[in-house]
Amino acid sequence: MNMNMMELCKSAELPVEGTCGGMAMCASCHMYIESDHELHEATDDEEDMLDQAFFVEGNSRLGCQIQLHQDLDGLVVRLAPVGE
Numbered sequence: 079m080n081m082n083m084m085e086l087c088k089s090a091e092l093p094v095e096g097t098c099g100g101m102a103m104c105a106s107c108h109m110y111i112e113s114d115h116e117l118h119e120a121t122d123d124e125e126d127m128l129d130q131a132f133f134v135e136g137n138s139r140l141g142c143q144i145q146l147h148q149d150l151d152g153l154v155v156r157l158a159p160v161g162e
Contacts, residue, residue, distance in 0.1 A: 083109065083155065084141035094157065100142035105131035107141035108158040115153050117144060133158050 084107035087094040095106035102123040108131050111117065117139065120128070124143045128134050138158065144150070 079146070081146050082142050083107070083144040083146060083153075086146060087141060087157070092157065093160075094141060096142060098142075102127055102140055102143055105140060108132075108134075108138060109141050109155045110135055110158060111137045111139055111153070112156050113152065113154040115150055117150075131158070132160075 081089075082100060084094055084096045084100055087107070087109075088096055094109075095104075097106040098104040100107075102121065105127045108128070120139065120143065124140050127140060128138050131138070141155070144153075
């Protein structure tokens, strides 16, 4: 379906904003990877946004940067809390 994790969460009406539309220019789709799936390394843009996000952990990623494909079947994520 050529979707990313942010788009999937939004389509399921989960509380993910995706303010920048998936361009890694905000952290409103911040989530934690809870399973042992191999993901591609975060880009510099994604790392820069996570540096500005609240509640960042070692397994933090931006959902908009996780392109969905069959190898991610069973991927478990937890949405990060919204911080101020």
